Amino acid sequence: MATSRKKQAQARARKKKVRTPGLWSLSDRIGVFLAWAAGLSLCVIAAVITLFMAWKGLSYLNLDVVTQSPEASLEQDKTGGFLDPIIGTVILTVMGAAIATPIGIGTAVWLTEYGRPAPLARFVEAGVEIIVGAPSIVLAIFGLLVFQQGFMAPFSFTAAGGEVFGRSFFAAGAVMSLIALPFVVGGTREALNSIPKHVREASYALGKDKASTIRRVLMPSARSGIATGATLGMARIAGDTAVVVVLLGASLQLAPEGGLPVIDVLKGTGSTLTSYVFQNSPAGEGNAPEKAYAAAFVLLMIVVGLNLAVNWIAKRGQHKWV
Amino acid sequence: MEAASLGTKAVPKEEDPTNRRVELLLGALASSILLFIAGMVIFVFLKGFPSFAANGFAWFGAGGNVDEQLANIFNSPADPAEYVYFLRAWPLLWSTFLISATSVAIGIFVSVFTSIFIVEFAPTAVARVLEPVVKFLAAVPSVIYGLIGILVIVPWINDTFITEEMRESVAYVIQLDGSSVIAGVVILTVMICPIMIAIVTDSLRQVPRNWREGALALGVNRFRALRTVSVRAIRPAIVAAAVLASARALGEAIMLSMVTGSIGFAPNPFDGILFFFEPSRPLGATIVDGAEGLSVAPFGQTMYAFAFILIISTAFLSFAGWVARQSLAKYSVGAK
Amino acid sequence: MGVIDEEKASDNGYVPPLRQIQVGGTTEPISVAERIQEPDPLLQQEEVPYFDDTQPEWFEQIMRTESLSISFGDKKAVKEVSLPVNAGEVLALIGPSGCGKTTLLRSLNKLVDLTPTAKREGRILLDGTDTDLYDDTYLRRRVGMLFQQPNPFPMSIFDNIAYGLRERGSKRPRKKELEPLVVDSLKRAGLWSEVKDILNQPALALSGGQQQRLCIARSLAVMPEVLLLDEPCSALDPISTSIIEETIVELKDEIAIVIVTHNLQQAERVADRVAFMYLGDLVEYGVAEQVFNAPQAERTKDYVRGDFG
Numbered sequence: 001m002a003t004s005r006k007k008q009a010q011a012r013a014r015k016k017k018v019r020t021p022g023l024w025s026l027s028d029r030i031g032v033f034l035a036w037a038a039g040l041s042l043c044v045i046a047a048v049i050t051l052f053m054a055w056k057g058l059s060y061l062n063l064d065v066v067t068q069s070p071e072a073s074l075e076q077d078k079t080g081g082f083l084d085p086i087i088g089t090v091i092l093t094v095m096g097a098a099i100a101t102p103i104g105i106g107t108a109v110w111l112t113e114y115g116r117p118a119p120l121a122r123f124v125e126a127g128v129e130i131i132v133g134a135p136s137i138v139l140a141i142f143g144l145l146v147f148q149q150g151f152m153a154p155f156s157f158t159a160a161g162g163e164v165f166g167r168s169f170f171a172a173g174a175v176m177s178l179i180a181l182p183f184v185v186g187g188t189r190e191a192l193n194s195i196p197k198h199v200r201e202a203s204y205a206l207g208k209d210k211a212s213t214i215r216r217v218l219m220p221s222a223r224s225g226i227a228t229g230a231t232l233g234m235a236r237i238a239g240d241t242a243v244v245v246v247l248l249g250a251s252l253q254l255a256p257e258g259g260l261p262v263i264d265v266l267k268g269t270g271s272t273l274t275s276y277v278f279q280n281s282p283a284g285e286g287n288a289p290e291k292a293y294a295a296a297f298v299l300l301m302i303v304v305g306l307n308l309a310v311n312w313i314a315k316r317g318q319h320k321w322v
Numbered sequence: 323m324e325a326a327s328l329g330t331k332a333v334p335k336e337e338d339p340t341n342r343r344v345e346l347l348l349g350a351l352a353s354s355i356l357l358f359i360a361g362m363v364i365f366v367f368l369k370g371f372p373s374f375a376a377n378g379f380a381w382f383g384a385g386g387n388v389d390e391q392l393a394n395i396f397n398s399p400a401d402p403a404e405y406v407y408f409l410r411a412w413p414l415l416w417s418t419f420l421i422s423a424t425s426v427a428i429g430i431f432v433s434v435f436t437s438i439f440i441v442e443f444a445p446t447a448v449a450r451v452l453e454p455v456v457k458f459l460a461a462v463p464s465v466i467y468g469l470i471g472i473l474v475i476v477p478w479i480n481d482t483f484i485t486e487e488m489r490e491s492v493a494y495v496i497q498l499d500g501s502s503v504i505a506g507v508v509i510l511t512v513m514i515c516p517i518m519i520a521i522v523t524d525s526l527r528q529v530p531r532n533w534r535e536g537a538l539a540l541g542v543n544r545f546r547a548l549r550t551v552s553v554r555a556i557r558p559a560i561v562a563a564a565v566l567a568s569a570r571a572l573g574e575a576i577m578l579s580m581v582t583g584s585i586g587f588a589p590n591p592f593d594g595i596l597f598f599f600e601p602s603r604p605l606g607a608t609i610v611d612g613a614e615g616l617s618v619a620p621f622g623q624t625m626y627a628f629a630f631i632l633i634i635s636t637a638f639l640s641f642a643g644w645v646a647r648q649s650l651a652k653y654s655v656g657a658k
Numbered sequence: 659m660g661v662i663d664e665e666k667a668s669d670n671g672y673v674p675p676l677r678q679i680q681v682g683g684t685t686e687p688i689s690v691a692e693r694i695q696e697p698d699p700l701l702q703q704e705e706v707p708y709f710d711d712t713q714p715e716w717f718e719q720i721m722r723t724e725s726l727s728i729s730f731g732d733k734k735a736v737k738e739v740s741l742p743v744n745a746g747e748v749l750a751l752i753g754p755s756g757c758g759k760t761t762l763l764r765s766l767n768k769l770v771d772l773t774p775t776a777k778r779e780g781r782i783l784l785d786g787t788d789t790d791l792y793d794d795t796y797l798r799r800r801v802g803m804l805f806q807q808p809n810p811f812p813m814s815i816f817d818n819i820a821y822g823l824r825e826r827g828s829k830r831p832r833k834k835e836l837e838p839l840v841v842d843s844l845k846r847a848g849l850w851s852e853v854k855d856i857l858n859q860p861a862l863a864l865s866g867g868q869q870q871r872l873c874i875a876r877s878l879a880v881m882p883e884v885l886l887l888d889e890p891c892s893a894l895d896p897i898s899t900s901i902i903e904e905t906i907v908e909l910k911d912e913i914a915i916v917i918v919t920h921n922l923q924q925a926e927r928v929a930d931r932v933a934f935m936y937l938g939d940l941v942e943y944g945v946a947e948q949v950f951n952a953p954q955a956e957r958t959k960d961y962v963r964g965d966f967g
Contacts, residue, residue, distance in 0.1 A: 004441045019505035020557055023793050023795045024543050024545070025798055028546050029544045031438075032443065032545050035439040035545075036434075036443060037440055038432050038435035038436040039436050039440060039448075039452070040439075042436050042452065042455070042519070043455075044454065045460070045512060046455045049459070049470070082400065099418075104351065105353060106347075107348075107351060109348055110345070110348035110351065110352040111352060114345045114349065116349075118901075120353060121352075124352045126356060126641070127356045127358075127359050129639050130640050131355070132566070132569070132638070132640075132641060133566065133573075133636040133640045134362075134573070134633055134636055134637070135572060135574075135575065135606055135633070135636060136573065137606045137609050137632070138362075138573065138609075138629045138632050139362075141366075141609060141613075141616065141625065141629050142362045142366055142629070144616060145365055145369060145626070146365075181355075184614070190603075209338055209341055210338075210341050210344070211340055211341050211344040214344075238463070239463030239464070239465070240463070241460065241463065241464065241575075241576040242575045242576055242610060245613050246610075246613045246616075249328070249614075250614065273464045277465045277466065277469055278465050278468070278576060278580070281469050281472050281473065282472050282473070283472055283579060283580040283584075292473075293469070296465070296466045299465075300463075301462060303461050303462065305457060306461075309462050435793065447772050532807055532809035533809055533811055533812075535769055535772070535803075535809070536810075537811070537821070538772075538794075538795075538798055538803065539769065539798055539802055539803035539805075539877070539886075540799075540826075540876065540877065541795055541796070541798040541800070541879050541880055541882075542798075542826060543795045544796070546825045547825075550821070550825050552810055553813075555812055656726060
């Protein structure tokens with residue numbers, strides 16, 4: 001038996017050494033080919049989108065378009081710039097994150113640190129997932145429904161007949177906060193979960209109760225996770241169009257409402273970069289594609305900037321627990 | 323030793339009133355999310371109910387030109403007693419289903435293979451570049467995809483694929499101008515793939531090294547080991563990715579309203595090659611297009627009926643995905 | 659370079675001619691051109707009637723490394739190790755933690771190559787053929803491996819054993835065809851009596867010791883010629899350990915076994931030959947009793963006496 005094994009080995013050795021067929025079936029080879037094809041097309045698509053947007057964007061971007069307000073005109077040259085949409089984007093992003101952050105932190109803390117009764121906690125988790133999946137257009141028209149109610153009158157334009165208009169930065173910001181909420185919850189939960197148990201126990205050992213442990217020990221450690229979540233949420237807000245189209249309407253300029261400073265802008269309508277791009281594309285009414293490209297490029301930079309900020313925060317805030 | 327005994331003593335008691343208050347407060351805050359969702363579903367349903375009530379189950383069926391019906395609803399007489407609600411929403415539903423299902427199906431396939439490439443075959447340097455690139459693509463706002471679609475893809479399709487004969491053959495029903503199902507599907511696929519790739523790649527990396535090495539040590543080739551052990555183990559993550567992508571696809575409104583032609587037409591698979599170039603308009607895009615008319619009572623109610631269909635489908639999808647993940651989650655990784 | 663102990667002649671005084679090539683002294687680095695030109699040592703030996711069935715089978719050499727060095731970045735984990743692996747024997751690699759024995763083991767079926775930073779010099783021969791000439795997959799078919807942590811796949815017990823058989827070729831064998839092979843492997847791994855009624859249950863529900871034996875059965879099912887064991891018992895209780903050790907001793911007639919272990923008693927119980935490694939060097943290699951009872955090198959003496967480690 002041993003001899004035959006030896007003979008076999010020698011026979012094997014005498015054969016062409018490199019060829020060992022049967023290791024890769026045809027389907028395996030096809031699979032590898034598809035994997036390469038898919039991976040390379042991803043590279044190509046990413047490169048094409050980036051270069052195309054950079055080329056188009058940079059060729060139409062100048063100081064005027066970011067410092068002028070939009071003007072209604074049939075000629076593209078006279079349509080002004082998109083200063084107002086930039087301001088609108090900033091307002092909505094900040095407002096949405098400002099509303100979402102406290103709610104998100106509270107929810108996340110309750111889910112990770114308390115989570116009782118357990119079934120309720122699971123439902124809340126499922127609820128957060130439903131919000132993630134809910135189309136922003138649905139959230140938008142639901143927001144409109146809410147802000148059109150009489151008691152919401154202080155937050156938007158009220159017509160002479162008492163009909164509440166329901167469209168304002170307040171309304172849009174509130175709905176946008178829903179879009180950011182799951183990100184804040186996710187970021188905070190992840191951060192809290194990564195804090196080892198012994199840290200909490202050490203705090204209890206020092207005589208602190210649970211509430212102050214959360215506030216004084218856990219929250220500071222979770223800060224970077226919260227910031228990551230909020231920033232991701234801001235990126236999503238900056239990129240959302242449906243909410244803006246429904247809750248700010250089609251006007252491109254800021255249209256303040258009432259006499260109070262700041263509040264008047266928030267109570268009024270306007271636009272953001274996303275709705276500006278939409279309205280100025282052939283799909284909208286403006287049809288100024290050059291302006292749309294330039295605005296899209298600025299929007300892309302904002303979103304990329306926010307995503308880079310996420311990476312930076314995450315890297316900087318990386319806590320090494322022992 | 324002392325610290326330990328101190329520790330056990332110092333663990334806060336459950337009855338501590340401040341703690342209890344904090345817990346209740348936070349719990350109430352968290353539960354308000356549930357209230358909010360319930361409120362949203364109920365109010366949207368109530369608002370859209372007249373449209374369902376007036377049409378019955380025929381609401382979901384086919385019949386007539388849906389755009390004409392919507393126009394009639396919009397032009398209803400001011401008297402509430404004479405509101406027009408007649409609607410056969412099938413073309414919009416079909417369009418929604420067709421575009422999202424196709425994109426997600428292609429997307430699952432493409433993103434699993436792309437993730438395999440990133441995790442297994444790409445040179446380290448390429449993989450290191452690709453992962454942030456995927457995150458970047460996932461973050462690109464849909465309106466930018468829409469802009470590229472309407473200014474580049476749609477004219478290209480119009481010039482390259484649509485012949486005069488094709489145009490003439492359907493001229494009496496629809497106009498072919500490149501805004502089409504295929505444009506919507508292609509761009510939507512590009513849009514949702516990065517989300518899926520990010521999830522699938524993450525979970526592929528979480529597959530215990532043990533399993534992969536175990537399979538390789540049995541003399542199974544790299545691709546087969548990956549397919550039969552790693553990809554198998556991350557099925558829950560693939561389901562999660564598909565659910566998230568489907569929700570995005572179903573709810574995508576702006577981009578689709580830009581590139582699919584915004585015509586309430588149900589593309590017919592029996593039209594052969596023409597099928598791909600026929601225009602259509604899914605639910606989300608219909609609501610966006612009708613956003614200005616929401617204040618017209620019957621029209622607004624019809625839009626809320628569409629919104630109800632969307633929110634129910636996405637909520638159902640999330641739930642189904644959750645169930646599927648639970649059943650697959652046994653001995654798997656990356657279940658989220 | 660550590661002292662490589664010249665192996666003492668065994669009981670019957672027979673010294674296999676191959677041995678001179680493999681162990682002892684220095685091995686000249688071979689250039690790539692030479693490596694390909696060089697006639698296969700096994701073929702060279704073909705006419706020499708050194709081999710006959712009366713000799714103990716372990717004289718047949720199945721694998722060997724030739725001045726094998728492995729480094730991760732700047733760190734050299736294995737330094738110029740030349741080591742034979744004989745068929746029909748259990749070879750134990752011992753040494754303190756971090757001495758490179760696991761790396762050496764993982765290089766024998768090129769699992770080390772999965773680590774992007776790993777660099778390898780020198781060669782590994784399987785049946786006299788440079789394994790670089792083989793597809794890695796082919797090499798791993800012939801050289802199986804068992805890991806420190808039991809790693810059954812998240813499938814049923816049956817599917818675990820059948821996995822290697824199913825996924826090796828282009829056509830998937832039917833369950834009927836696989837059944838005898840699966841049963842046989844389980845029997846050889848000493849697990850059959852425990853799992854014969856629960857073949858369709860998930861493998862991860864088994865106990866740690868059972869899981870490890872399942873992994874042995876899984877490796878056996880694909881009939882490798884060499885089985886590498888990487889501290890297979892370190893995660894197990896004493897009873898499972900002794901069962902696995904018995905299995906190892908039973909298996910060695912069919913398969914060459916290389917075992918990495920921290921546990922000297924275990925090495926003494928199962929090994930026919932022992933290689934002692936220290937800081938990446940192969941310090942001593944020899945018949946087990948000799949390494950344990952009359953070690954040549956100082957460091958080996960210290961280690962087997964338990965002075966460090």
